[in-house]
Amino acid sequence: MTQSNQTQITLSRPDDWHLHLRDDLALERTVSDTASVFGRAIVMPNLRPPVTSTALALDYKNRIVKNIPANSQFEPLMTLYLTDNTSADEIYRAKESGIVHAVKLYPAGATTNSDAGVTDLKHCYQTLEAMQKIGMHLLVHGEVTAADIDVFDREKVFIDQVLIPLMNDFPELRIVFEHITTSNAAEFVSSASDNIAATITPHHLLLNRNDLLVGGIHPHHYCLPVLKRNTHQQALIKAATSGSKKFFLGTDSAPHPRAGKEASCGCAGIYSAHAAIELYAEAFEAANALDKLESFASFNGPDFYRLPRNEDKITLVKESWDVPETLTFADSSLVPMRAGNQIHWKVVS
Numbered sequence: 570m571t572q573s574n575q576t577q578i579t580l581s582r583p584d585d586w587h588l589h590l591r592d593d594l595a596l597e598r599t600v601s602d603t604a605s606v607f608g609r610a611i612v613m614p615n616l617r618p619p620v621t622s623t624a625l626a627l628d629y630k631n632r633i634v635k636n637i638p639a640n641s642q643f644e645p646l647m648t649l650y651l652t653d654n655t656s657a658d659e660i661y662r663a664k665e666s667g668i669v670h671a672v673k674l675y676p677a678g679a680t681t682n683s684d685a686g687v688t689d690l691k692h693c694y695q696t697l698e699a700m701q702k703i704g705m706h707l708l709v710h711g712e713v714t715a716a717d718i719d720v721f722d723r724e725k726v727f728i729d730q731v732l733i734p735l736m737n738d739f740p741e742l743r744i745v746f747e748h749i750t751t752s753n754a755a756e757f758v759s760s761a762s763d764n765i766a767a768t769i770t771p772h773h774l775l776l777n778r779n780d781l782l783v784g785g786i787h788p789h790h791y792c793l794p795v796l797k798r799n800t801h802q803q804a805l806i807k808a809a810t811s812g813s814k815k816f817f818l819g820t821d822s823a824p825h826p827r828a829g830k831e832a833s834c835g836c837a838g839i840y841s842a843h844a845a846i847e848l849y850a851e852a853f854e855a856a857n858a859l860d861k862l863e864s865f866a867s868f869n870g871p872d873f874y875r876l877p878r879n880e881d882k883i884t885l886v887k888e889s890w891d892v893p894e895t896l897t898f899a900d901s902s903l904v905p906m907r908a909g910n911q912i913h914w915k916v917v918s
């Protein structure tokens with residue numbers, strides 16, 4: 570059967586390898602949306618204050634678990650926020666805990682709540698040594714922050730200025746290049762050693778910078794790394810649907826209250842957790858590659874993290890549904906991806 574008229578797809582339950590759940594009142598919305606479909610999620614640590622220790626990660630996990638719906642087996646996979654002062658001992662404690670699966674590098678100033686991030690990776694070499702030794706994954710927001718670097722070039726420059734030297738100094742360190750947005754990153758990951766992989770978001774597959782800037786400025790399409798030109802979008806689609814084991818699902822679903830997005834200096838982040846796997850199904854169908862969705866969404870991630878694949882399955886059907894203009898979020902509301910429009914796949918089980 571040609572895929573273009575495929576009307577149903579069943580796949581092993583997917584996981585989200587890059588997710589912002591936020592905290593406290595926000596958890597009711599974010600945890601239930603993700604937990605209704607995904608088996609596990611790598612929960613990003615960029616809270617205020619950030620999750621910089623195993624103890625804080627455990628407390629955070631407990632707050633998340635309280636919001637998991639009764640009928641869901643969802644498991645949050647916790648991460649630590651790397652700072653200049655993170656000790657190797659903290660890495661050993663994290664590994665020992667069994668609940669921390671990775672450490673996240675936010676270059677200071679690169680994105681939301683990144684001001685406590687790393688100012689110079691050289692400060693972290695003992696910590697990185699420990700991570701390499703015990704196989705703790707380093708997740709990177711791959712952008713430089715120098716003011717003289719064009720925002721559209723930040724990711725490309727990060728490869729040469731940070732990633733390549735890092736991989737030379739730590740050739741065994743397992744790295745996830747998060748939310749890649751350029752052909753440069755896709756090509757680099759494809760050709761680099763097996764210990765580096767990448768996540769790709771649904772918005773960087775479905776949108777490009779025209780969707781941010783044409784016909785008016787669209788604040789709900791503003792995210793970091795920023796949407797790039799369509800040639801980069803095409804390169805990401807090619808990578809995601811290539812069948813390569815180095816690319817897997819990471820929504821980077823990053824909610825902000827509506828007022829924070831619709832502002833003269835709006836927050837960066839796109840909320841997709843309400844319809845993430847459906848949005849990926851649209852992107853893979855458009856590329857006539859629905860047969861590649863299961864590996865990208867359900868196999869490549871657990872395989873790279875050396876975790877078991879989920880055993881149960883989900884089914885989506887080709888059915889359009891209306892996305893609300895807003896969703897409740899903490900004590901206010903957020904504008905989800907595709908708000909006020911339709912999504913053309915629907916999870917039925």
Ligand SMILES: NC(=O)N[C@@H](CC(=O)O)C(=O)O
Pocket residue numbers: 589615680681710791792793794821823824837838839
């Ligand atoms: N991606 C975003 O635009 N924002 C994320 C942070 C991040 O992943 O960079 C957030 O936490 O708001």
Ligand SMILES: [Zn+2]
Pocket residue numbers: 680710747748793794
């Ligand atoms: Zn990021």
Ligand SMILES: [Zn+2]
Pocket residue numbers: 587588589613821823
């Ligand atoms: Zn993120």
